[in-house]
Each structure stands twice: as C-alpha cells, then as structure tokens.
Amino acid sequence: MLAALMLVSSCSPETYSLDEPLAKSDIHYEITQDFVVDPGGNTVLLKNTTPGVVLTWDYVTGKSSKATETVKYAFKGNYTIKITAVTGGGIVELDPVTITVTKDNLSYVNDPLWTALSGGVGKKKSWIADNGKYGLAQGAMSYADPSTVVEWNKFTPNWEPAGNANSSTDADMHWGRYMTFSLDGGPFMTVSEANGTTVQSGSYFLDINAHTLTTTGATILRPDNYIANASNWSNGLRVLTLTENQLRIAVLRTNSEGQWWYIWNFVSKDYADHYVPVVTDPVLDEGFNPTFAPGELLTMLTGGTGAGRVWNLDGKGNPVDWVGKGIGWTTGASSSYNWGWNDDWTAISGNSWIRFDQWGGKLNYTRSQNGVVTSGIFTIKAATNEIDLGGETLLQNSTSWMNPTAHVIKVVKAYNKDYLQKGIWLGTSYDTSKDEWFVFHYIIP
DSSP: OHHHHHHHHHTOOOOOOOOOOOOGGGOOEEEEEOTTTOTTOOEEEEEEOOTTOEEEEEOSSOEEOOSEEEEEOOSOEEEEEEEEEEETTEEEEOOOEEEEEOSOOGGGTOSHHHHHHHSSTTOEEEEEEOOSOSSSOSBSEEEEOTTSOOBTTBOOOSBOOSBSOTTOOHHHHTTTOEEEEEOSSSOEEEEEOTTSOEEEEEEEEEETTTTEEEEESOOOOOOGGGGGGOSOSSSSEEEEEEOSSEEEEEEEOOSTTOOOEEEEEEEEHHHHHTOOOOOOOOOOOTTBSOOOOTTHHHHHHHOSTTOEEEEEEOTTSOOEEEEETTBOOOOSGGGSBTTTBOHHHHHHHHHOEEEEEOGGGSOEEEEEETTEEEEEEOEEETTTTEEEOTTOOSOOOTTSTTOOOOSEEEEEEEOTTTHHHHOEEEEEEEETTTTEEEEEEEEOO
16 A cells, blocks of 8 residues: 555646746837937837846737847827846736837938838828739739748749639638838838728838838738638738739748748739729730631642642641630650550551542542542532532541541641641531630641
C-alpha cells in the first residue's frame, strides 16, 4: 500500500502558472518629437527601453512592434498613440500618449506613388475590385507560388482566374463596394457601399521605399470567403503595382492550406466609370470563308477543262484543325497527335490521295486509299462553296474518331492565288454551338 501511494504521488502532474503581469510603472519607453528635423513636431521617435518586453505601437497611421520606430506625420493635428506590452505575465495595455503636430509637412506624402493612390494632397481617390473587363487584369484575383519572387514590378502569377476570385460568388465579392484613399486633412481611408454608405473608416500609410501598405480601422476590399484564409489584412501589405489606373496588392495565405500569395487586383473607380471597351474585329485566319469568281473553285480543284489534279493530306505539315469563329488553333500534326491525329493518319497521308478532274466531259472524283481506288461524280454548289462527292468521302482512317464520313464538304479556307503552295482546307462537320468547323488540309504534291 505504501508503494502504491508513493507511485501515485510520483505520477502527480506538475502545475504551472504564469508570472504576475508587470505593473504599468515597470514598463518604460520613450516617445519624443524631433523639433530639429520638423519644427512642427512631425517626426516622432518611439523607443522601447524595457528588456524582455515587446511593445506594439499603434500610432494612428500604422502599427509597429519594432524596439525603435520613427514615425513621420504629414498633417498637423493631435495623434493618440496606443501602446500594448507583451510580457511574460500577459498583455498589458498602457496609457495612451497624445502628441500634437502643429504644422503640415506635405513632403512626406508628395510622391508619385502617394499621388497615384490618393489623387494627391488635398484630394481623394476611389478604387474597385477589377472584374476583368477593363483591359488591366483577368479578374479580381491572381495567385503566385510562395517560392516566386513577389515584389514591386517583379512577379509572375501562376494562375489568374477571370472575373470573381476563385470559388467566390458575386455576393462574396461585394462588387458595388469601393475603397477610398484620401490626403485631404490626413491619410484617411474608407470602404463604402455602392450607394455611398460608409462600411469602414480609418487611416493608412504607404511606404514608398518598401512598397507596403498599412491600414488602420479599415481593410482593403476582399471577398468574404477569403477573410479567414489570411491573418494579415492590414499591416505591411505588399504593393506590387501602383499606377494611375491599376493597383495590385499581395497578401500571404496563412491557413492550413499552406503559404500562397493572394494578389488582389483593383482599378480606379474613375477609370472604370469612364472606360469604353476597345472594339476590335478578330483577326481571322487567312483565306477563311473565301470568295470565288465563277468557275474559279472548279479550276482550282481540277486544273481546268480536260485536266486533273491530285491532292494529298498534309501529314507532314498541319493536317487538321478546328476553326472556331474563323480562327484555328493547330500549328502542326503534333498539336493533336495521339489525341486525334495518330500514326495511322501519318501512314495514310504518305500513301493515299484524292483527285478531282474534268475528263470525258464529266466532273470526276477519285480516292486512292492504301492502293484501293474508288471513284464517282462530284458537283459544286457555288453559292455556299460546298462540294458534293456523291457517295464518296475524303481519305479514311477507321482507327481515329476524326474519320470523315461526310459526302458533302465545304471549302472553309482557300487561297485564290497561292493555293499551289498553301493548299485548301475542307470542312467535314460543323458545331453550331461553337461556330466551329472541323477541317482537313489538302495540298498539291
């Protein structure tokens, strides 16, 4: 029994307790104004003189936990500095200190970057999330790998979804909201609804050397469903781009998904309100939807009366394409190799051919497929550039889903003068939902 009692006693857990919080009177610091540098007291020096204690300074235009911090106030007024001490015994809120600045020193905010953000001294400027319709960004958000250098004018996003931030709804985005940076009487910041109702109100500081933005009392625009993903939405945000019309700010993700850069894209509200999209006609593929003089297409296909012309599938060049709205995307057989184009197609293009001729007073179509020759009569519907092969088809490949079975084909692209070098593109099927032709490229050997 005694042994058991000793065992119980020896296994009793140790108890721990925090140190007693330091008294305010035991925490020392210095707050001084440098009247030599600024006769109005605009330059303020904050210094922590208590070893083992971390002080957080909330000096209205920003926050800092540095042991020594220099703050420069551009505008005259009273500034109340709040001080929080982190001690071994817990958090101690110290008495705030109010300092008075008697003169403006606008040189601290008279910089092109301050002007780009706020509109300049005595002015204010509003920004909205970029929905991707202003020619500046794909959408409101971009992503960058944490190993990527994310700094001023030197970053390459890994992904830039269009419109909303990924997985965000329109409600999350609050598209009507805008944020305003002011230099009218002070560096003030507000976030407002579309109707002008203020949602948040505070101040901000732009570090033009470190290219960071610090906000107090207000935060940058961001979708609701991303707020919990990052812990630092106010202090030291990285400004990546700042021009008259565009603002890009990076925030590091800190949740369980791991570090990743969120890049938030903004456009100035004035620019967006007056933006007129540049309407440009798409650059269609050369030869798309060709126009032929009477008899020109027939001569192109056959070589003329009493003549015939052999055409090969362009297996060594660009044999197939999907021409959507007049624009194709393949550049060669490799563009669709082992997906649609395959080794069998390559072999067929090397040993098979088709021929159009005007022999015997008839329009004859012949197909030589791996040595097997079939033929029939073809006709041309000039109004639509269609060629009816009768019961015949273009070259076949039973191992490919691209195998053309159409008897009526359309000349989708042709080159009135350069067809001997550039060939002809023959459409075998059309997708109305995409305005897209599936085409084969035939050339004269």
